[in-house]
Amino acid sequence: MKPILKFDNVSKHYPNGVHALKDVSFEVREGEFVSVIGPSGSGKSTLLRAINRLIPISGGTVWLDGQAVSALRGRSLRQLRRRVGMIFQNYNLVYSLSVLQNVLHGRLGYMGGVKGIFGLYSEEDKQGGLDLLEELGLADFAYNRASDLSGGQKQRVGIARAIMQGPKLLLCDEPIASLDPSSAKTIMDLLRYMTRRRNIACIVNLHQLDVALKYSTRIIGLSKGEIVFDGPPEQLDDATIERIYGTSRENLMMGGNRDDQTDTADCA
C-alpha cells in the first residue's frame, strides 16, 4: 500500500506564540482509517487543516500524493485540494440550495471557465450525485432545501459532497460533535463503509475516545502539539490515555467523578 500522506517534521506556531504542532511526523497509507485524538487545544484541528493548506505551516513538509503541499499556490493548489475531501462539524452546506446542488459542489473543482462559474454540471455528474444520495439513503431528499434536513442528514450531504470530489483522502473535522448518539453512529458507520468501499484513506478528529477505539484501524494521540501515541487501537493502554488527556480513563467516560464537570466545561 502506497503512502498517500506524509508529515515530515511539521511544526506550526501562531503569531500569538502558541505552538500548535511540534515536529510532527507520520505517514498515512491507502485505505487506512486514522483517528486523531487529544484534548482541546492539542493541535488536532491544525493538523487536519495543514493537510489541505487551510492553515499554512511554519516548518517541515507535508507531502500529499507525492507533492509538497506548502510549495503550491493558485491553480496547482486547487488541483491538489480536489483530491482531498473534507467534512466539518457544522456541515457547512449552502442551506438555501437543494441537497443535490450541495452534493454537486464537490465537482466544481473539476469544472473550468463558464461551466464552473455558472454551475452547469454534466448529466454524468448529476447522475453520480443522485446515485451517491441513494447510497446514503437520501434519495427522497435530493430536491429539498438543505435547510430542511436534520443534523445527521446534513452531515450525510456533507459526506456526499466530499465523496463527489473523487478524493484519495478524506479529512473529517469533528464530524459527530454536533450530533445525537444515534445519528453519530450512522455517520461513523457510513464513513467507514464509504471509505473502505472506495479505498479512500480517512483521517478523523474525534473527541470521543470510545468511537475512536471502535472504528479506527489506527489511532494518533496528540498532546500539546506532539504525537504521544501512534498505533492500532489495541495498543492504546490506560497509561497512554492518561498521557494524552492528562487525566485517567475513568474521568473521560460520562458520569465520572472528580473534576469531570469542569473538564467538560473547558472543552465546550
Place this chain on the structure above:
Amino acid sequence: MNIDLTQACPVLRNRTEENDREKGRIPVKCRQRNRFIPVFLIGVAVLSVLSLLYLEIDWLKMASRVGDIGVVFWDLAHLDFSNMDLILSSLVETISIAVLSLLYSLILGIVFGMLAARNVFRIPVLSVVTQSFFTFLRAVPTPVWVLLMLVCLGMGPEAGVAGLCVHTTAFFTKSFAQSFESIPDETIEALEVTGASRLSIFMNAVLPAALSQIVAWAGMRLETNFSECAILGMVGAGGIGYVISNSLQGYDYGAAGVAILLVFLVAYCIERGFVRIKKKFS
C-alpha cells in the same frame, strides 16, 4: 476651585456600583459603562442651540402661517381628474425610470459588491479601494447626480436613469458586500477545499445564499427610487415630479393632489408587494 465633574454631573459618574453598595443597595448596571453616550447627548444639545442661534428662526412668523397649511391641504384634497391622461402617462414614465435604474444598479451592484466584499477574493486592497470609491459616490446625494447627468446627457428620462443609477449602485455595492460578508466563512471554506475557484465559489454558494437579502434590498430601493423620481422630475428629469411642481406653481392644487396621491399609492403597493415576495424567498 476644583470641581469634581462626576459629583456635579450624575450622568458622568462611573462608580455607581460602589456608590450603591455604600448606601446598602444592590447595583444592577454593567461595570463598564459606555461613557461616550452622555458626551454625545451633550454635544447634540450644544449643536442644536448653536443652530437655532445661527438660523434666527422667527417662530412667531411661522406660527402665524400655520393656518395656511390647512388651506393648502384642503385645496389639494379637492382632487381634479381632468388631467388624468397626462398624470397617468408621467406616472408610468416615473415607474419605468425607477425600474430601469433598479435593474442596471442590481447588476452593477452585484459585480462591485463582489469586489468590495472582503471574503470573496480575499484581496484587502481591492475591497478597500472599491468601498471607498463608492463611499465617495454615495456621499453626493441623488438630485446632485441627476443635475450633473442633465448637464452631460441633456434633459429627459435618460438623465434620470443615469443619475439614479450612480447613487443606487453605490448603495447596492455597500449593502450587497455586507450581505456577502454575512455568509459564514466556514461555508466558503467548505467549497475552497473542493478546489473550486473563487469566482465559482461566489456564483455557486455566496450569491445563492445572499439572494433573499438582495431581494429585500432591491425592494427597499425600488420604493426609495420611485419616491426620489418624484423629486427628480422637478429638476427636469421627466416623470410625475414635473407634473407636481408644474401644477403647484400654477396653483392647480387639484391636479397636484391627484399626482401626490398616486405617488403615495404606488409606493405603498411596491412596499406591500416586496414584503410578500420576501416572505416567499426566505
